[in-house]
Amino acid sequence: MVEPDDKLAYFQAVTGLEDRNLCTEILEAHGWDLESAVSTMTEEANASSSALAENSDSTNLARNLDSTNMVGNFNSTSSHWEGVDGSDAQNHQIVPNPAAPGLVWKLVTLPFSVVRGGFGLLSGVVGFGMWVAGGVLSHSFNVIGWGPGQGQSDGNQNAPLVSLSSGAAEAVSFIAGFEREYGEFHPAFQRAGFMEALQTSREEFKLLFVYLHSPEHPNTMGFCQDTLCSEVVVDFVNQNFVTWGGNVRASEGFKMSNSLKASTFPFCAVVMPATNQRIALLQQVEGPKTPTELLEVLQRVVEESGAVLAAARIEEEERRHNRRLREEQDAAYQAALEADQARERERQAEAERLQREAAEAERRRKEQEEAMARAAQEAAEREAALERRRQEKAMALGVEPEKGSDVTQVLVRFPNGERKERRFYSSAMIQSLYDYVDSLNCLNVEKYSLVTNFPRVVYGPDKFALSLREAGLHPQASLYVQVEDA
Structure with a gap:
């Protein structure tokens, strides 16, 4: 619904x-x-x-539009057609511009079956061509998107045209049949549907030259051989127009014939794209024409539209330049942004690296402090153990005896050169000598031996049970401490 x-x-x-x-x-x-x-x-x-x-006076309808007037009206931003009042527009009458007499043009609504392939519009409404109110040519450029400011307010007007596959196939078939009849020297017909050819003319800032071919018409062969395929016409058309041809016996050619109201053949027209599904008909040439007659008409159209097309081309180039400049600025901004982002990533990476290094240094410092604390604690524990052992050994020695015949004088020399002397009962065991050394604060090792020089005797654990007298150390003895390897 x-x-x-x-x-x-x-x-x-x-x-x-x-x-x-x-x-x-x-x-x-x-x-x-x-x-x-x-x-x-x-x-x-x-x-x-x-x-x-x-x-209407046919002579007045064919008068040329002064190119100065065209350019002067090109920048018009009026929303109404110049030279057309409201009643004429609503009654769909084709009215020449009284203020600027010249080339009379019309707006033609294309059949939906033709437009559908180019614009993607709905199908099944009505396939028909229709003349709509006219106006001055200069105003039409504003409407079709070649005037200033177009392409900014209405995106649909400048929507890209999509080629119609069936139309393109018909175009290729038409060109092949034309070349079989008249040779390969002819205007450069577009191998595309009408809508794609229209889009090409817009992109190249050229008008579209349309030729509708009626094979059965008696004037067709002479016109094609002598006029359309003449060197002067081919060169001029190829240089100044985008050309599209269609056979009226084919689907798209027949529909365009109806839209353009072609009643006499050979039929040629000069058109340009207009808003939505409409085209502007600038000139039509019906019936047989000599090369000179056709060139006069086409030259007049080119001269009258040249200034406007040139202005539109310059404006489009400016738009493209501005767009390219914006793209370059955007690219430069994007590059700068990416560079800033890269520097920020490097800064963050450096900050993270420094943070990791600081954390690693802090971890090593804590480990070192903990190791030092453990070492200090272990040293303190060892010192405390040695101090307890010294006290225990000193208590085990008892009181030093006075000199007497049964008392042995013992001298002990330490590795640091320090000397200590004490008297022992001659009956005291060798173990007592070790207890004496352990009770002193002169040696911080646990493994050592007491040795005499002359003769050299090591009084190790195997002699701990001997008394001083039995060991031959009475009445006096000189011993030195020999530290053993751990």
């Missing part, structure tokens, strides 16, 4: 009417039957066009 708002939008797109209230009234009068409303508008438009064609 299509909503009223969608029907209203479709109706506006098909008819070209901008007055929503008027479109709403028309649709309501037809019970919101979109096809019926469009058919009525088509019939009225065709009747209006026929009446205008009968009452």
